[in-house]
Amino acid sequence: MNELIWIFISALLINNFTLSLFLGLCPFLGVTQRMQTAFRLGLANIFVMVITAIAAYALNTWVLIYAPYLRLISFIIVIASVVQFVEIVIKKLSPALFKALGIFLPLITTNCAILGLALFSTNKGYGFVEGLVYALGAGGGITIALVLLASIREETRLLSIPNVVKGTALNLIIAGILSLAFMGFAGLFGSH
Amino acid sequence: MQEFLKGLWRENPVFVAVLGMCPSLAVTNSAINGLAMGLATTFVLIGSSLLVSMLRKVIPKQVRITTYIVIIATFVTVVDFTLQAYFPDIHKALGAFISLIVVNCLILARQESFSSKNGLWRSFLDASGMGLGFAFALFTLGSIREVLGNGSLLGVSLFGKAFEPWIVMILPPGGFFVLGFLLLLFNWSAQRRKQHKIQPA
DSSP states (O other): OHHHHHHHHIIIIITOTTTTTOOSHHHHHHSOSSHHHHHHHHHHHHHHHHHHHHHHHHIIIIITTTOGGGHHHHHHHHHHHHHHHHHHHHHHHOHHHHHHHGGGTGGGGGOHHHHHHHHHHHHTTOOHHHHHHHHHHHHHHHHHHHHHHHHHHHHHTTSOOOTTTTTHHHHHHHHHHHHHHHHGGGGTTSOO | OHHHHHHHTTTOTTTTSOOOHHHHHHSTTSHHHHHHHHHHHHHHHHHHHHHHHHHTTTSOSTTHHHHHHHHHHHHHHHHHHHHHHHOHHHHHHHGGGTGGGGGOHHHHHHIIIIITTSOHHHHHHHHHHHHHHHHHHHHHHHHHHHHHHHSEETTEEOSOTTOOOOGGGGSHHHHHHHHHHHHHHHHHHHHHHHHHHHSOO
16 A cells, blocks of 8 residues: 555656656646646546556556567557547537647647656556556646646736747746756655 | 758747657756757658658548557657667667657657658658757757756766756756746847847848
């Protein structure tokens, strides 16, 4: 049990996918104008990640031991189909959210965080439950990062900012400061 | 020639279009890693652009994205195993990020917006320009971070023992800061060029 909590906290805060491993930066910089959208994109991310973790475990156990060189191709196809599925579900359940996420929903396919999750948990040799916990932690971490950046950006909208700094440059510098703050979590568990 | 040059500077994938951010920040803690990542990406980009351009009349429109991704993943697998066989050190340093070239938005964007509409030669020029522009950007980022954070360039110490390295620059926050400030520089020069056009001194 202790092991699982450690995996979760580590993926959530210490090795935060966005702020310390630089995965999933495109939506991080693209969809964080409004907090609510950012939060929902985070939830969609968690969902895709959990399904991917299950699928990756299944592939690793039953298929890829016979053909390890197919790993990358089969992972990416599974992810593409899962994203397609999520897209259809969201379109049906909440057309407004579908519109707000726009192009960034299909782009979850090319979100490095999802493929990164599948590859990292394979490299670390996680089993089924560990993989699931890892996916939840990583997804939660991405959601936290998205929401933090979005809320800071909502605050900066009313400030007077020189034209040169506006846009991605400012977001990157804010992200850098957030990342600096997250480095503090590294001491959370002592020398683990 | 225009197709080749635009990727290097005016439409530079990292500094202007802000594509392919994840690898550009994650592996650029030293100049050599940045360069290796840039060249690997260039190879994948050229290979898949050529193939997509050849097959552009055969690929059905509905499944084109999936097809592109499978093509890209094939080339990435080739690069992954080649690096593992010939350059195990670099392969170890880059780790999972070689596999993650598959999901580099830059590559998919070039297939979708260029190779699927243009002939072989033009696609080749476009891909090599964009690829080298990407490699150039990564090398720049890597060099700046290595010089500031480690006091060395390509592993050669620059300042001697008196230099106190600015460690944070090779850690994750440094990546965000350096890229942020480089973008600032690019914005600033673009704005000055615009002002020059409006009121010639």
